Amino acid sequence: MSGMGALIQLNGVDVRFGRFAALNGIDLRLAPGERLALIGANGSGKSTLLRVLNALVKPTAGSVLRDSAMRQAMVFQRPYMLRASAVANVALGLWIAGTPWAQAKHKALDALATVGLVDVALRRANTLSGGQQQRLALARAWSMEPDVLLLDEPTSSLDPHAKREVESLMADFAATGMTLVFASHNLGQVKRLATRVIYLEHGRVLADLPVQEFFSGPRLGEVSREADLFVKGEMA
Secondary structure (H helix, E strand, C coil): CCCCCCCEEEEEEEEEECCEEEEEEEEEEECCCCEEEEECCCCCCHHHHHHHHCCCCCCCEEEEEECCCCCEEEECCCCCCCCCEHHHHHHHHHHHCCCCHHHHHHHHHHHHHHCCCHHHCCCEHHHCCHHHHHHHHHHHHHHCCCCEEEEECCCCCCCHHHHHHHHHHHHHHHHCCCEEEEECCCHHHHHHHCCEEEEEECCEEEEEEEHHHHHHCCCHHHCCHHHHHHHCCCCC
């Protein structure tokens, strides 16, 4: 991928789980610095596509090309928390990646400071609120210094205040040049954070547009009736 100007490129990617086609013929090129939102109704393929991008799911057909120097991390909708302190939850990943423990703990504290969780560094992670756990998951990801951060519905289960905190962190990360790919049902969030929108339906990409064009361009009903209903908030 060196010199191709893309971090990840998918060519004709299919994913099947038995007889179920989760993704069909996906072509996608992710450039550095993009903020790509994946939207679509439940079951449209957003989470599967994120897992393909993060090499957690292997395509049934097609190819995935990656920049060999790229680092990436993923934050899940309901991140798993170890039964350990918040700082240990961050430091352990760094230690497994080869960072000496003392240095890993120092970097973990820096990461907690970045997301505003230094005051709970010694509390067990699984006792934190939902919003705090999501920020802790972002701290774990940020500590790995990724070029690409993948997020699967990062604010869907949070209260409005926690949503704003997580959105603010996502915006801060993007401002450093980090590339974001996030799945979201929150169209306001998409408008605020994304530079590009992909609309998925039944595992296929039906629209791939700059965010302004997606929301103010031709009626999506011309692309898909379901897409038009989704953007109007009439389909989950």
